[in-house]
Amino acid sequence: MPVNLPPPDPASLFAVPGVELGIASAGIKKPGRKDVLVMRIAPDSEVVGVFTQNRFCAAPVTVCKEHLHGEGGIRALVVNTGNANAGTGEDGLRRARETCAALAGQLGCEPERILPFSTGVILEPLPQDKIIAALPAAIADLKPDNWAAAAEAIMTTDIVAKAGSRKVTLDGIEFTVTGIAKGSGMIHPNMATMLSFVATDAPVSCEALEAILRHAVNRSFNCVTVDGDTSTNDSCILVATGANAAQPSAPVIMDDGDARFAPLRDAVTDLMIQLAQAIARDGEGATKFIEVRVEGGRDEAECKQVAYAIARSPLVKTAFFASDPNLGRILAAIGYAGIADLEVDAIRLWLGDVLVAERGGRAPDYREADGARVMAAPEIVVRVDLARGDAAATVWTCDFSYDYVKINAEYRT
Amino acid sequence: MPVNLPPPDPASLFAVPGVELGIASAGIKKPGRKDVLVMRIAPDSEVVGVFTQNRFCAAPVTVCKEHLHGEGGIRALVVNTGNANAGTGEDGLRRARETCAALAGQLGCEPERILPFSTGVILEPLPQDKIIAALPAAIADLKPDNWAAAAEAIMTTDIVAKAGSRKVTLDGIEFTVTGIAKGSGMIHPNMATMLSFVATDAPVSCEALEAILRHAVNRSFNCVTVDGDTSTNDSCILVATGANAAQPSAPVIMDDGDARFAPLRDAVTDLMIQLAQAIARDGEGATKFIEVRVEGGRDEAECKQVAYAIARSPLVKTAFFASDPNLGRILAAIGYAGIADLEVDAIRLWLGDVLVAERGGRAPDYREADGARVMAAPEIVVRVDLARGDAAATVWTCDFSYDYVKINAEYRT
Secondary structure, three states, rough: OOOOOOOHHHHHOOOOOOEEEEEEEOOOOOOOOOOOOEEOOOOOEEEEEEEEEOOOOEEEEEEEHHHHHHHOOOEEEEEEEEEOOOEEEHHHHHHHHHHHHHHHHOOOOOOEEEEEEEEOOOOOOOOHHHHHHEEEEHHEEEOOHHHHHHHHOOOOOOOOOEEEEEEEEOEEEEEEEEEEEEOOOOOOOOOOOOOEEEEEOOOOHHHHHHHHHHHHHOOOOOEEOOOOOOOOOOOOEEEEEEOOOOOOOOEEOOOOOOOOOOOOHHHHHHHHHHHHHHHOOOOOOOOOOOEEEEEEEEHHHHHHHHHHHHOOOOOHHHHHHOOOOOOEEEHHHOOOOOOOOOEEEEEEEEOOOOOEEOOOEEEOOOOHHHHHEEEHEEEEEEEEEEOOOOOOEEEEOOOOOOOHHHHHHOOOO | OOOOOOOOOOHHHOOOOOOEEEOOOOOOOOOOOOOOEEEEEEEOOOOEEEEEOOOOHHHHHHHHHHHHHHHOOOOEEEEEEEEEOOEEEEHHHHHHHHHHHHHHHOOOOEEEEEEEEEEEOOOOOOOOHHHHHHHHHHHHEEEEOOHHHHHOOOOOOOOOOOEEEEEEEOOOEEEEEEEEEEOOOOOOOOOOOOOOEEEEOOOOOHHHHHHHHHHHEEEHHHHHHOOOOOOOOOEEEEEOOOOOOOHHHHOOOOOOOOHHHHHHHHHHHHHHHHHHHHHHHHOOOOOEEEEEEEEEEEHHHHHHHHHHHHHHHHHHHHHHHHHOOOOOHHHHHHHHHOOOOOHHHHHHEEEEEEEEOOEEOOOOOOOHHHHHHHOOOOOEEEEEEEOOOOEEEEEEEOOOOHHHHHHOOOOOO
């Protein structure tokens, strides 16, 4: 069960002027299930994205990159669940392009103005005819206050839909940032197995928007792991419509020299952290939400390396599932994280507020009952001090339960 | 249940002249359980070892390295299960040394002639008094034909004892190689979480013996993964007594220029491969034994990198558990293995004898029924051709089942 993750309240998801969302049933995997999302974007919006670094990147990822690099803006996104269109070679590219062309025809734009996204089973042909047949219904459903339904439509093994909204006041004008995400398994950067679509009505140049996206993703989706598997389809898209109702002609934020840049960047980052944490809270089979914070490193990279060694260890994760303060497993993971000159005697390890290890062994005042108390909670903070510098990094994950095995053993049945 | 891994037949384990083994119950974790092994070695034997690269290496590993680097030969090994004496700082070193001193006193040698080994739970103080109290019984039990009982005494979560024997004829004289191993979880190189003790009565110089051990370990224990967790205690020891009964004064094998070097090296390697595969066959919760062979790489390192990405993926391993030919997960693992310039369209993937993927997608002739047939077997070979060179590497692992979670969630209860 997801850990402290209530479904989004539709009333808390603010519409973003310039963005409309429509959903429909294509019957890709289950008849009647809403499995297609169309997101229509106002003309002259800026759209930027980051994508999986898996060499077997899926066909829609390849097409997205082509279309983002082309001339002319993006007018719509089309997303399907139930089939990832990954490991599908040239034929997969053809099917993704066919989907784009069909939507473009119905919206009256060029196919290159469409970004396609797919998530689901790998290595099976995309049933693009079913998706195309569902497009008219999705287009008929287009409306600005449809974010909650959109978040539900892109779920795969997710139990809870993931969506959030922020209001940010820039130079006296209130702007909106709203986004959705999906992801539950095959989660590891870069990126996690996830799709995320976030939009704002602030006016932002392409360059500034890319800087905001990079900043936010590095502090959110690139800090989450469920099982260490990096997906073929991960995509995170940030849209800026500049279509604010109160001031549709506000000057464009060109770069970080603009006083509005930092507050907008922080609002996007804050929302993406919420969405990234939601993915770990809803990790396949999750019963615990775990934050691993590594401090005192020489640089952020080595802190993240240690944090990920802990966060992806099946032995650590099964101990969390069992609420068993088997802290030696955490020390072992720190030890094999790959930092050759680590001084293990200097390291300190906390579980919540309890100092559990120092000087290469158990802390003298540590009592198993204290560890067990922290482990019993649904949210646990693991903190490590490497005692060799000032850098820090945080990673989020979940525990490893019977249900992880069950979900993934039975995924295709 | 272990996959095609019958318990060793004591009659098939040949005694090694110059080596005696004795076991006893110290009651470390369970009363009555044989949990202490003493292995006495004839004077003038050569003893070499390789150890975990985990920075949190256990106290006995530190002491072993000191004693192996010292002057004078090794006269005995002492092994306990139930407690790893890892993450125990200075106090752990003191307890390991105390155990050595006690055994040395009873065998009439210096403490530096003893190598200590521990396996079991991490971060808890070693009950060395219990071990020391059990030493007289272990010494009274010393005998050459005790390998099967020794293999049982060093088990932790192992279900089946692991032992094997080879005969090798060198220059007309028959020599013996016999060894035991333990390991089941926290298994990943370098090394796997394992202890292994192998002995031969061939006469070998320290340098030649080290070359044989490096060769054998790189092709055996360093090719196995269960869960990607590298232990704090891994140790592999190779002993050459030179105490062959038929020819106790055979000339010493000084280096690989000796015609006897290669056949002895191959016998040791062959035995260690058997023991390493036994660890994967008995991996925690294993129901399938999986060999991942990656060919066509530029060098062995990149082949191993791809093989390990596949072999440690929880998604791949749960699919094997379910006998589900969800081959996209294997392609995804190849894609995130970290080879930046991999040409995914050139890669071919076989499951057993079935070509399942080529040109970036599913092979045209592939039928799901063929994949399912291969997956249903208890032993599965995954073969990948990277099509960019002549190097190859093989890695062994097992599937990922409910029982892995159960065993590790309940390990300390």
